[in-house]
Amino acid sequence: MTTMTDTSNAARFREFKMPDVGEGLTEAEILKWYVQPGDTVADGQVVCEVETAKAAVELPIPFDGVVHELRFPEGTTVDVGQVIIAVDVAPGSGDAPAPVADPAPVAESAPAPSAEPEPEPEAPKGRQPVLVGYGVSESSTKRRARKGMAAIQAELNGHGAAPAPAAAAPEAPAPKERPLAKPPVRKLAKDLGIDLATVVPTGKDGIITREDVHAAATPVATPVPAQVQAPAPAAETVDAFVAEAVVPAGARETRIPVKGVRKAIAQAMVGSAFTAPHVTEFVTVDVTRTMKLVAELKEDKDMAGVRVNPLLLIAKALLVAIKRNPGINAAWDEPNQEIVQKHYVNLGIAAATPRGLIVPNIKDAHDLTLPQLAAALGELVATARDGKTSPAAMAGGTVTITNVGVFGVDTGTPILNPGESAILAVGAIKLQPWVHKGKVKPRQVTTLALSFDHRLVDGELGSKVLADVAAILENPKRLITWA
Structure with missing residues (x-):
């Protein structure tokens, strides 16, 4: 029995x-x-x-x-x-x-x-x-x-369980409903030591936002020293959302366990840097005409409902350059000692999120029209900001763009996303003196940096790709004839 x-x-x-x-x-x-x-x-x-x-x-x-x-x-x-x-x-x-x-x-x-x-x-x-x-x-x-x-x-x-307590016994109150908040907001509240049940929601349908959590933390949080705060993001950016740090008063150092996304980033970057022989080339380019085209496209009825920014045209320029130089879109297969040529482009966009750097990619970006590419970029940004980017969205990338210019940086030497052959870094677009038609004039100028895997991309091929991107951004009419 x-x-x-x-x-x-x-x-x-x-x-x-x-x-x-x-x-x-x-x-x-x-x-x-x-x-x-x-x-x-x-x-x-x-x-x-x-x-x-x-x-x-x-x-x-x-x-x-x-x-x-x-x-x-x-x-x-x-x-x-x-x-x-x-x-x-x-x-x-x-x-x-x-x-x-x-x-x-x-x-x-x-x-x-x-x-x-x-x-x-x-x-x-x-x-x-x-x-x-x-x-x-x-x-x-x-x-x-x-x-x-x-x-x-x-x-x-x-179902035959123990009978309910006697009528004289006080009835336990029903627990409160779990506060409504998205996972990144819950993680932020946990990091700041804030009980979401005490936060007053201001979002739609009673959803608690990041601003609500910060507001609840303000009375007890110690201000972050100016030198460790991330710079304010630009209005038009992809990788511009960085987690805020809260340092306890009097603390001389803080130890943060390396796990999750941060651990994966560290392992991937070390593996990439010490496996693929990196070469980085630079070019400074006048993008005044590109900036004018951005302004025109914002008023174009065919682009209604999608976000138009410089990154959109930079992405399109890179896709055209890859079409003209397909050898850049490849991968090195070490076990089989083969170069794997990709006949599709899954365009990665590096994004800084509260959990660390992630690189979701736009599948088959080479097949998209400009409005479709704009919509895909907008969806990628919104998903990353909400912390909803899935592992599948970050798998299978072929070439990546990282926009360091949103932090006011002129350029950088980006490390390849593992399994990819090239990554394009975009610097800040600034008004600078520039020789235009024989005269020095103020022009919108930026610096591009292309890192590539020298095992499968020679200097000539890498230079052609970077030169094509620069030529399109200098004169975006080339999109019509080269695309």
Whole structure:
């Protein structure tokens, strides 16, 4: 009889494991739990936010039940395949076993077979438990409202659980609804030590914004010294959103754990810098005509509803240069000792976000018209700002643009994005004295820097690409004849 009872209890519990997103990632950090033991969860409800080496994503659970145990606290890095949450899928059917005191991985704790929760069965086709943005249908990822504790207690009573407390006992108040805020805002609040429940929302539909969090932190936060503050971003920029640092009063140094996106950046940059022999070439160019074209396009009815800025025309100029010099769009395959020529362009745009540098790319950018390219750039920026860029959006890039000019920098020597052969750095566009038609005149001038992999790109090819980009920006009418 005892064995039957233990088996029945074990069958009540299902485990949800850290999923594999299929992008070569092996671990993720739990940033935020949205549920606690005793909460009712529904199929498709987001239960936590995790950060992989590429992005922060929300994790939906693929079954109904009541949360029995959270295996890891917030801030823990968990390997793919480890159980992170146990759910009672048949609440009220009997006394639940006591939660495990030490939330260690199942393989290490080795519980007795009679008390071990039943492993999660394979989900049917179309219902695989995956990260948000990786193939789950809209209906399966829709978040459902969490039930209050009173409703949970009523359900338990209806399934034969212990009777409700006597009428004389005071009823526990229902917990407040979880404040509405996007994952990057929740992360900011966590970093600043701000309880979102105390923040007054000003966003649409009661959503808490970054400004709301900063406003709540103002009375207690110590101002950042001017020399460590990031410069104010320009109005038209892609990589212009940098996390603010808050330094405790009197602190002489701060130690920040290297993990998540920052850890991936460090590993990728070291691997790239010491694997591909980098060569960087520079050219200073008069972009006055390009700036005039930007102003004209902003008034063009065909460009209505999309954002037009210098980066748009720089991206288009690079795409045309690649079309004229396709050898620059390639990759070095070390194991097979081959040069892989790409007949498509996935154009990467480096973006500085609160979690670090990311490089999402526009798929098949070479096929897009100018309005389509503008729309794709706008979507890329909005997604990155919201912290919703998926690992898939950062995979498969072929060539990258990094806009260092938004920080007032003239130029730089950019490091190649791993697996790519070239990266174009765009400096600040400034009014400078320039010889134009034999006379010195004030002109809009910028400096471009092209880094490339010298194993597969010779100096001649790299120079041709950079010269073509400069020629188009100097006289954008070439877009008509070269595109």
